[in-house]
Amino acid sequence: MSTGPAQAAPRRIALVWEQFAPYHVDRCEAVARRLRGRALVTGVEVASGSRRYAWAPSGPIDGVTKQTLVPGVDAEDIPRRRRHRALRDALPGHDVVILGLASSDPGTALLAWQLRRRGAAVFFCSDSKADDYRRHGAAEWLKRTLLRAYYGGILAGPRSHAYYRSLGLPAKRLWPGYDTLSNARLRHLAAGSEEPDFERRPFLFLGRFVPKKGLHLLLDAYTRYCASVPRPRGLVLAGAGPLQAELEAQAKDLGVEQRIRWTGFLGPQESAREMNAAFALVLPSVEEQWGLVVNEAVALGLPTIVSMQVGARDLLIRDGHNGFVVPTGASHALADAMTRMDGPAAKWLAMRDACAELAWFGDSERFADTIEAIAFPGNPEVEARIERLRAGEAG
Structure with missing residues (x-):
């Protein structure tokens, strides 16, 4: 695949997020x-903070020239x-620009046109699916x-690929590997943390307390689960958000408040340690483009x-193999899955x-595979890994 006129090495690659x-x-x-020795990588963030996410x-980022446009x-x-203006002024001169911004925002599209006119190959990133909402x-x-x-675009899973195909983008310009993270970093953060006995491990929700996460449904399902087993496991609700007071009141009304532990917002290491101590993660979202917590x-x-x-269930969860997939909004089905999970x-x-076996598909090395294939096409080992990823997306 050609991504523009030949450039003198090293190539310049920009990775952009809010x-x-x-x-x-x-x-x-x-x-x-x-790409060490073959490309200069610039990481560009628009701002250093966000009210939506408490990151x-x-x-500093190892091996990357980092720019914060509006610190x-x-x-x-x-x-x-x-x-x-800040983005437009920061990005000229790059051969490949990966925009992890809202691709359908007119301002982002205008930026992409401007950069392409200057010779850059510009890709959007997305995990949107046709079934996210009406x-x-x-x-x-x-x-x-x-x-x-x-x-072209770098996408997160098969439903995302199908959606963007339906919008007229050719398959040859759509790449996998977007929603990934470092497995090694997660394992390092969790190393040495407490691992309770099997019987003491709780169910865990980890995320924002917002409507799309299905937390009212989770509390209802958890109550049903508690009534169906002789020794129910606890439930940890790790996170924070505008629904917390409602959820606490619901837990009290259902009579399960004593079985629930509320942690408040957790940083990366605290989150990894809660996961390391848990029995199972539960994510019953009614809307969820991906779900990196998976x-x-x-x-x-x-x-x-x-x-x-x-x-994320398309790529990382095999029903009955490493977890369960339940119908959206079905409290009885969720409670049944929790009961089935709580077996021997x-x-x-x-x-x-x-x-x-499945963690390989969600590792940030898959994102690196795609960027390498875009910037330096023709490596058979990289192409084989990308084909393995596509096959995994097909289930």
Whole structure:
């Protein structure tokens, strides 16, 4: 595949996001390691903070020239024109630009056109799926038009690929490997943390307390599960958000408040240690483009129960093998999955082993494979790994 006119080595590659979370740093570092000596990698974040996500500001990134365009400001507070000018001025001169921004935003599409006119191969990143929510014809037509600004896209799973094919993008310009993180980093964070006895391990939810996560449904299902087994496991709700007071009141009304531990917001190491001590992750979202917490769970060998809406289940969860997939919004089905999960230790250990088999698909090295194939095509080993990833997406 050609991504533009031949350039003198080393090539210049820019990876762009609104703000660097730990998993964005993972991807930047994976690309820099892979392309050391062949490319100069620049990591660009628009802002150092966000009101939506409570990520701590990131530090230096190994092997990467990092730029924060508007430091000390939350991304939501940056005027659109200032944001566009900062990005436009930071990115010229790069051969390949990966935009992890809203691809259907007119400002991002305009930026992509401007960069392509200057000779860059510009790719968007996305984990959107057709079934995320009800789609409207006029909005989809506009999105189809705006996507013409990009050379191609880096996507997260088969439903995402199908969606962007339906918007008119050719398969040869759509790549896998977007929603990934460093398995090694997660395992390092969890190393040495407490691992309770099998009987004492709790179910775990880890994420924001917002409507799309299905937490009211989880509490209802957990109550049903508690009534169906003689010695119910506890439930840890790790996170924070606007629904917390409602959830606490619901738990009290259901009579399960004494079985639940609320941790508040957790940083990366605390999150990894909660996972290492858990029995199973539960993610019953009613809307979930991907769900990187599933990558984290699989990396740490934690069996997982997810709703069908969770994009990550296509690649990382095999029903009955390393977890369970339940219909979205079905409390009875979720409670049944929790009951089935709470079986003999041998079954649970087998599910943990199965996680190890699938963790490869969610590692940030897969993102590095795709960037290498885009910037330096023709490596048969890289192409073989990408084909393995595509085969995994096919199930």
